[in-house]
Amino acid sequence: MTEFILVPGMFTGAHVWEDTAACLATAGAGVHTAALTGLGGPRGAVTDGIDLETHIEDVLALVDSVSAQAGPDQEIVLVGHDYGTYPVLGAADRRAGRIGRIVCLDTGPGQDGMPALAAVADPSARAEVIERAGAEGADPGLAPPGRDEWQRWGSTAGIPEAALDRLTALASPQPVRTLLQPLRLTGEAAGLPVTGVLCQANGSSIELVQQRVDFGDPVLLPLADPRVSFFELPTGHWPMLSLPAELADVLLRAAADEGHHLVAPGSAEPPAHLRPFLLDVPELPRERNGNVDLYVPDAEGPLPALVVVHGGPVPDGVLPTPRDWPTPQGYARYAAAEGVVGVTLDHRLHDMADYPRAAADVAAAVELVRADPRVDADRIALWFFSGGGLMAADWLRQPPAWLRCLAASYPVLVPLPAWGPVDGRYRPADAVAGAGTLPVVITRVGRESPGIAATVEEFLEASAKCGADVEVVDVPNGRHAFETLDLTEESREAVRRAMRSVLEHLSA
Numbered sequence: 001m002t003e004f005i006l007v008p009g010m011f012t013g014a015h016v017w018e019d020t021a022a023c024l025a026t027a028g029a030g031v032h033t034a035a036l037t038g039l040g041g042p043r044g045a046v047t048d049g050i051d052l053e054t055h056i057e058d059v060l061a062l063v064d065s066v067s068a069q070a071g072p073d074q075e076i077v078l079v080g081h082d083y084g085t086y087p088v089l090g091a092a093d094r095r096a097g098r099i100g101r102i103v104c105l106d107t108g109p110g111q112d113g114m115p116a117l118a119a120v121a122d123p124s125a126r127a128e129v130i131e132r133a134g135a136e137g138a139d140p141g142l143a144p145p146g147r148d149e150w151q152r153w154g155s156t157a158g159i160p161e162a163a164l165d166r167l168t169a170l171a172s173p174q175p176v177r178t179l180l181q182p183l184r185l186t187g188e189a190a191g192l193p194v195t196g197v198l199c200q201a202n203g204s205s206i207e208l209v210q211q212r213v214d215f216g217d218p219v220l221l222p223l224a225d226p227r228v229s230f231f232e233l234p235t236g237h238w239p240m241l242s243l244p245a246e247l248a249d250v251l252l253r254a255a256a257d258e259g260h261h262l263v264a265p266g267s268a269e270p271p272a273h274l275r276p277f278l279l280d281v282p283e284l285p286r287e288r289n290g291n292v293d294l295y296v297p298d299a300e301g302p303l304p305a306l307v308v309v310h311g312g313p314v315p316d317g318v319l320p321t322p323r324d325w326p327t328p329q330g331y332a333r334y335a336a337a338e339g340v341v342g343v344t345l346d347h348r349l350h351d352m353a354d355y356p357r358a359a360a361d362v363a364a365a366v367e368l369v370r371a372d373p374r375v376d377a378d379r380i381a382l383w384f385f386s387g388g389g390l391m392a393a394d395w396l397r398q399p400p401a402w403l404r405c406l407a408a409s410y411p412v413l414v415p416l417p418a419w420g421p422v423d424g425r426y427r428p429a430d431a432v433a434g435a436g437t438l439p440v441v442i443t444r445v446g447r448e449s450p451g452i453a454a455t456v457e458e459f460l461e462a463s464a465k466c467g468a469d470v471e472v473v474d475v476p477n478g479r480h481a482f483e484t485l486d487l488t489e490e491s492r493e494a495v496r497r498a499m500r501s502v503l504e505h506l507s508a
Helices: 014-026 052-070 082-094 123-133 161-170 176-180 206-214 244-255 326-337 352-371 386-397 428-434 450-466 489-507
Strands: 003-007 030-033 076-081 099-105 194-199 228-233 287-289 292-295 303-309 341-345 375-385 403-409 440-445 470-475
Touching: 003 014, 003 052, 003 082, 014 030, 014 161, 014 244, 030 052, 052 076, 052 082, 052 176, 076 082, 076 244, 082 099, 082 176, 099 244, 123 176, 194 206, 194 244, 206 228, 228 244, 292 326, 292 352, 303 326, 303 352, 303 489, 326 341, 326 375, 326 489, 341 352, 352 375, 352 386, 375 386, 375 489, 386 403, 386 428, 403 489, 428 450, 440 450, 440 489, 450 470, 470 489
Parallel strands: 003 030, 003 076, 076 099, 099 194, 194 228, 303 341, 303 375, 375 403, 403 440, 440 470
Antiparallel strands: 287 292, 292 341
C-alpha cells in the first residue's frame, strides 16, 4: 500500500483534497492531507511570522508521523499542488530516504534559491506581494481571491459552481513570507523519482515541455531523465476540484511508476522544429543582414514583403537559430517564390520577461526591411507563430497604414497562466479592438492544447465584438507546429490557403 501525503497550494487548506483523497482511500491507498500553518483557517487568521520554512516543518512532521505509523520501509509519495510544491521539495530534501516519489501538480519543480513568487504568473499579483512585503508592521497576509479572482492564480476551467463557491468561502490569506523566502535544497533528493501532472487548460502540456527540452533549455533538460515522468489532465489548475477521480487515478499510476517519459536531445529522430517543411519550396539564396535574412525574388521591384516572426521562448544559444529552422524558412521561401520578399529574423524571446525586447527586435527588423530599396515600404505583412503571437498586440493596437495584413499560426493570443509573468501589454485579444480594417488571418489547429486553444477562442470572440476583419484557416487534424509534424494534404492545403490570403492582401 502506498502512503500519499497531499499538500495544498496558495490560499487553500486540506479541504481541497477531500474528493481525491476519498478516491485514493477507496483504491486501498493510505492518504494524509497536510494542514499548513495559517492556511485553511478563517479569512482573518494571523499570518505574521509564517514563512516557507514553517510549512516545510509542517510537511516534515507529517512525513515523520506517517513513517512512524507505517514503518520506515513504507513508500511515501509526496504530492504538492501549486505553492505546495515548495514545502514538498524542502521536506523531501531533508527526508530523502523516506520518500518514494515526488509529484508536482501543475507546478514546475522549484530550484535551490528560488522563491515561490517566481512561479506566480499574474504581474499585478506579483506586484501586490512585493507591495505587502514592504509594508510596515505585522504581515497581514495576501488577501484570498474573491469568487471571480481565482483566474489570476490559474485557470478555473472545469470547477463546478458549487466547488468554486466553497473554494472561495474557505480560502484564507497567504502569508507573504511564504512566497518570498527562497527554497533551500542540498541536493539530497535529486535522485528521487519525480512525476509532473500538467493541466492543459492552464497552459501546460507534455508537447510544450518536450519542445523546450528539444530546444536544449538547460533548466528543463533534467526533465528528460528516465526517473521523471509526466501525465496530462484536460482541465484547469485545480484538478482535485474539477477531476478528482481522474487525478486520483493519475496519482496511483504515478506511484506504480507509470507515465510519459520525455525524449532526450540527441535521439535518432530530429526534434519537431528541425524536421522538413511540408511543402517543396524553391531553394532560394538568402541575404543576411545582422539578425535578419531576406529572400529576394528575381523580379522588378519594389516588391511587397512578408516578415515571418518565429515563436518561443527559445533558450539563448540554441543552434541552429530559429531563422534557420525549416518552418520560418519554408514560409519565407514560399513567399519569395510568389514574388514577395520573404523575411526571417532571430529575436531575443528567451524567457517570459523578454517580450518587450523581442518586440523591439521585430520592430527594428521591419524598419530595416522597409528601408530596403527593393521593398515597397507601403506593402508589408507580418506572420506570427506560436508564442510569438503575443507580440502581435503591438501591431493590432494601432496598425500603421503600410501594414496590409497580420497573420498568425497556432498562436498564443493571451498569456497562459502556467507560463509565468508576461508584460500586460502583450494581450492580442485585448489589442484587437484597435485593429480597425486591418485584415487578420489565423491558422487554427484542431489538435491544439486546450490552454492555447482557449486563447484563440478568446481572441475570436473579442474580434467578433469589435467587428475586426478576421479570417480563420482551420486544420482540423493538425497539431501545434503541424508544418513539420503532420505532412498531410489537409495541412498542405491549409498553408497554401493562408498564404494565398496574405498575398492577396499584400497585392490589394
